[in-house]
Amino acid sequence: MVEKRKPMAVREAVQSVMNVEYTPRQEYVPLENSYGRVLAEDLVADHDVPSFDRSPYDGFAIRAEDSAGANRNNPVHLHVVGEIGAGTVFDGEVKPGQTVRIMTGAKIPAGCDAVVMLELVHEHSDEEISIKRSFSPNDNISFQGEDTKKGSSLVAKGTTINPGVTALLATFGYAEVPVALRPRVGILATGSELLEVHEPLKPGKIRNSNAYMMAAQVERAGGEPVLLGNLPDDLEACTEAAKDALKKVDILITTGGASVGDYDYVPNILRELKATTLFNKVAMRPGSVTTVGETNGQLFFGLSGNPSACFVGFELFVRPILRRALFSQKPHLRKTKAVLGMDFPKPNPFTRLVRASLDDADGHFVVEPAGLDKSGSVTSIAGADVLIVLPGGTRGYEKGMSVDILMLEDHKGSEWPWENIVASYRS
Amino acid sequence: MVEKRKPMAVREAVQSVMNVEYTPRQEYVPLENSYGRVLAEDLVADHDVPSFDRSPYDGFAIRAEDSAGANRNNPVHLHVVGEIGAGTVFDGEVKPGQTVRIMTGAKIPAGCDAVVMLELVHEHSDEEISIKRSFSPNDNISFQGEDTKKGSSLVAKGTTINPGVTALLATFGYAEVPVALRPRVGILATGSELLEVHEPLKPGKIRNSNAYMMAAQVERAGGEPVLLGNLPDDLEACTEAAKDALKKVDILITTGGASVGDYDYVPNILRELKATTLFNKVAMRPGSVTTVGETNGQLFFGLSGNPSACFVGFELFVRPILRRALFSQKPHLRKTKAVLGMDFPKPNPFTRLVRASLDDADGHFVVEPAGLDKSGSVTSIAGADVLIVLPGGTRGYEKGMSVDILMLEDHKGSEWPWENIVASYRS
Incomplete structure (x- = not known):
């Protein structure tokens, strides 16, 4: 029957x-609609970052050799020959004894090899400054490519787009983003x-x-x-x-x-x-x-x-x-371990998946079954962050034991969580 | 100047x-558009769940007393007087010696107080079955309210709607859901x-x-x-x-x-x-x-x-x-602790927030700074799941030390994470 x-x-x-x-x-969506979608291609740097040697501060670009020997009693005076606002460049080369006012993010002018922060400069006039210490070549310069080299693969396809990935997409000109359909x-x-x-x-x-x-x-x-x-x-x-x-x-x-x-x-x-x-x-x-x-x-x-x-x-x-x-290389629920926060006395003739809420005590995961663990129960699902995996053939579990868990609110995933599901043991 | x-x-x-x-x-949105939004009101049960005593299995509803003394050699025979499909009810009362075929989820008919699973029944004809063991009153019955009592507050306002919350909203008739604007x-x-x-x-x-x-x-x-x-x-x-x-x-x-x-x-x-x-x-x-x-x-x-x-x-x-x-009672980034997976030698004259990637080793959080930790760096943000908080006035940190972290991809939050930010110590 x-x-x-x-x-x-x-x-x-x-x-x-x-x-x-x-x-x-895959399909293309505008960058501003791509948050939470999944990259369909590797994100590759199409240029160095920074794309030119630039100043990390507001200040003055100098030739480091000009500052040799400068100290509190012996300031070095320099002649201001120009100003570089953000987004503009200085044409020509800075000569010995000269300096150029420079804004954060602006390109270091030819001839200069260091930047003096605004706070360390005495501005006597629009045309003259003095500094009271010496600088070495390369001081306070963000070098071309120091963050990222052109051609670097920065984010793998299959990655969910988070705010940091969005920043990279913008930096590398992805006005339209290839995402998984x-x-x-x-x-x-x-x-x-x-x-x-x-x-x-x-x-x-x-x-x-x-x-x-x-x-x-x-x-x-x-x-x-x-x-x-x-x-x-x-x-x-x-x-x-x-x-x-x-x-x-x-x-x-x-x-x-x-x-x-x-x-x-x-x-x-x-x-x-x-x-x-x-x-x-x-x-x-x-x-x-x-x-x-x-x-x-x-x-x-x-x-x-x-x-x-x-x-x-x-x-x-x-x-x-x-x-x-969605191009994921780790398509399964992410598996890790946690400590059981309460007894779970039922025996498990078959593999049991217990809806549970995840908490952490100083960096250790602790899980507790979420509400009534019956298959007809609807209320227990609302509090479930994880599924506890109790292997078939095990007896009841006690508070403090280590158990395998599968994380429900995670986008990183596991390649294959189904090996090495372990039977009961004390942590 | x-x-x-x-x-x-x-x-x-x-x-x-x-x-x-x-x-x-707050505003109202259709249930099917509410995933990921935040509840603007507590979700309250407007009825018991189950809302009636029901069968958890396909089988036969019986009067337990009729099965008294039944065994392999002495099966009890019962007369089938009706059938309850899911969504239908049995009118009238089941008398001694009678039984009703019942589907999973259907309402237990009046007179019956136990359910026999289909697998344990011998069906001789459409009108006659026999069973080979005895049952006690209340065997295999899902009782009204055993999952949730009417009036229970099930999910607090300020909670992000996950699939389990969606199930509750549907169960309690929220075709339109009050969510935070x-x-x-x-x-x-x-x-x-x-x-x-x-x-x-x-x-x-x-x-x-x-x-x-x-x-x-x-x-x-x-x-x-x-x-x-x-x-x-x-x-x-x-x-x-x-x-x-x-x-x-x-x-x-x-x-x-x-x-x-x-x-x-x-x-x-x-x-x-x-x-x-x-x-x-x-x-x-x-x-x-x-x-x-x-x-x-x-x-x-x-x-x-x-x-x-x-x-x-x-x-x-x-x-x-x-x-x-969004009605959250825990509006700040969730704070917990993790073990530093690599050295971080920089001293911290001021509180330092280090973008880091979170991993776990058997249920313990491990964090590693994500890429170049300069404020101008864009690539390091993409891999950041957490911010490590290194208090001001501390020297460099070594691999294996315990640090405070703030979790970026979390909706549970902290009430106030800014007390007890701890200085360097070994875990």
Whole structure:
């Protein structure tokens, strides 16, 4: 009566999804719209920075040799032959005994090899200054290329654009920025129990929260969510909707109907679509009933209707595909370790992913499970910064033990977090 | 000749900015556009979750007492009197010896007090099942309110909306979400040396990178950047532009012209605007020439033209005002500790803020200065996840020492990070 499914290990399930080819694409956006997007090409310096020897201060450009022997009792007097405002240059060469007034960032004039800060100068008139100490050649000069040499690769493609990257893009003239095209991810909620968010509650019904939650997860991962609405439990309607959606989006996700009950249509939809089923059960909690199929190179994710199972299924299986589509070399959730801030007494026959909040005590990560850890729980997701990974076959964990965690609010990622997930031990 | 300025300690400078009143405002946006925005009101449960006793599995709802004594050799047979699909309810009461087929999430029918999973049932016909073990009352029931009680405050205002918060908003019917109005932050770059990003380089000139960088910083902090262009070093033009800008934006930032050179007009602009100068020098590196004024309740930030000084000035002084305008109770950069991954031999006569990249080794933060630590450097900003705070009056730091850090890519924040900034010690 009940279909038997063989659970696949998490790492194999993730690998089977990653084996499906997905070629990243790029587009150009104006620099001012590029914050938070992902670089589609390496950012390369097209010129030295600074692009000329320049003054780091407001002051006077001098020939260092002119200052030899200057001291408090024996100031050296120099003749001011010009002034260089920011953005202007001094034509000609500065001769012995001469100096030029110079602004921060301005180009050092020919003949000069040092800068005296304004604060160390006595200005006798517009044409004469004196200085009371000696300077060496190269004092107070920002040299051409000292920050960056032309041709340097500064930021790798696949990097999320932060304010510092923006500064570099501006410096190197990227008025239009090559960024990864955001994959379009269709989201289809199934289940006759679903109400729209604006509808009042009715007996036996719940509001559709998974679709909106996943739309936010898609945005966080860098994709473009396409909300395709709710469908009742009707195989034909669901199959038609899925077929239609696959023409409009790059990746399709459904929530609900992935289990083995009478109204769980995901296996039948995959059959109708002539899709290859990569797996339909994973040896993990929550999210064991996650089903993933592939049809003509497109991925179809049939996630659980339980909010937390849906949440975890997205982060483990959908996110890495999205990040790879954004040129990331580290498409998976970033893995590190943390100390458990409270007991977690449940045994773990299968790999368990516990939604948890991350804190730090003087630079050490501490995690605590966020609220009620049931797969039907919606409130615990709001406080979740990380997923704690408790390997299958382990007994309960105690406060103070070291655990593996996957970070949800991070754009750096991991290359492959699924090796060396460690069983319980005291830190 | 040169104006004397008295440097203010960082904490006093930040406090003087925070003393200026700024009343947060709110607006409503559709749920699907709310990801990444900040809640303007506490999110409160308007109903219990679950809102009724429901089944966590596909199976059969039974009266537990009917299963008393059932075992492998003595199965109990029950009469199937109905079926509850998701979203439907069973009218009437289930009598002794009766059972109802039930789907995951459906409401437990009257009379029943336990659920038997489909896998543990033998279905003889549409009308008859048998079970081979006994169940206790309340077995496999998700009780009304077990996740969340009506009236619970679930997420505090000032919280950035993540996917889990989105799920809660959907569950509680927030089709429109009250979010903080993003403060409009005007950005005006001054300096005759500035080229537009699309312009080719010319001798003595550089492209305007600070304005775009700060626009991204404003976005990261949750504000709305308004790019107001570049202005040459012309006092009248700059003053007019500032006056005009203050009518259009909530907060105004200029970059450049904040020092004490001939072309540094910020003090004069503030005078023309009849603004109160909160400070014009801060005992820190970089960013010592940061000037902040207030006019009719509006803040005017005169940040340095040096990219790194501008960057640091924004994060220390502008960001907390923006976060407070977004209802945050922890408006400052989040402070924690990290281990220094390399030597930092420079002495620190003033508090030094070092742009650094954050990594972690098994749950311990490790930081390394990001590239060349000069205030004119632009490349080092791209790799900066954190600012290391080295207190004034300390000598060089060695690899392995513990240092205070401020986290740039974090939305949780600190209430007040400026106490207990510690001097050098070994961890």
